Amino acid sequence: QVELVESGGGLVQAGGSLRLSCEASARNGGTYAMGWFRQVSGKEREFVAGIAYAGGRSSYADSVKGRFTISRDNAKNTAYLQMNSLKPEDTAVYYCAARLGASYVYIVDHEYDYWGQGTQVTVSS
Numbered sequence: 001q002v003e004l005v006e007s008g009g010g011l012v013q014a015g016g017s018l019r020l021s022c023e024a025s026a027r028n029g030g031t032y033a034m035g036w037f038r039q040v041s042g043k044e045r046e047f048v049a050g051i052a053y054a055g056g057r058s059s060y061a062d063s064v065k066g067r068f069t070i071s072r073d074n075a076k077n078t079a080y081l082q083m084n085s086l087k088p089e090d091t092a093v094y095y096c097a098a099r100l101g102a103s104y105v106y107i108v109d110h111e112y113d114y115w116g117q118g119t120q121v122t123v124s125s
Helices: none
Strands: 002-007 010-013 018-026 034-039 046-051 058-060 068-073 077-085 091-099 121-125
Touching: 002 091, 018 034, 018 091, 018 121, 034 077, 046 068, 046 077, 058 068, 077 121
Parallel strands: 010 121
Antiparallel strands: 002 018, 018 077, 034 046, 034 091, 046 058, 068 077, 091 121
């Protein structure tokens, strides 16, 4: 069982930056890949970025490449999403997700086992 708690969302003007954090609490330890997804009301949840447990492997949606950076600090059991050059179309609820396993990056939501409660990001124009 992995509990995920996101933080760092908020309201920012277009062109600004935010950093989201996702702290993971794994009852039985283990290694897990992590990802960020986002969802706008009435639309499907979409992949934003994912990162493997080790090795630095990561993947990004085309819409955020060059603007967002996913990272993790395994000693702190925390993943981050640094979001720069934010656009109004980045407005969404952002969710952190985790899947047990170390070596791969997962980009499809049903591949993940655990989800956080979500944090709202609003970018004003």
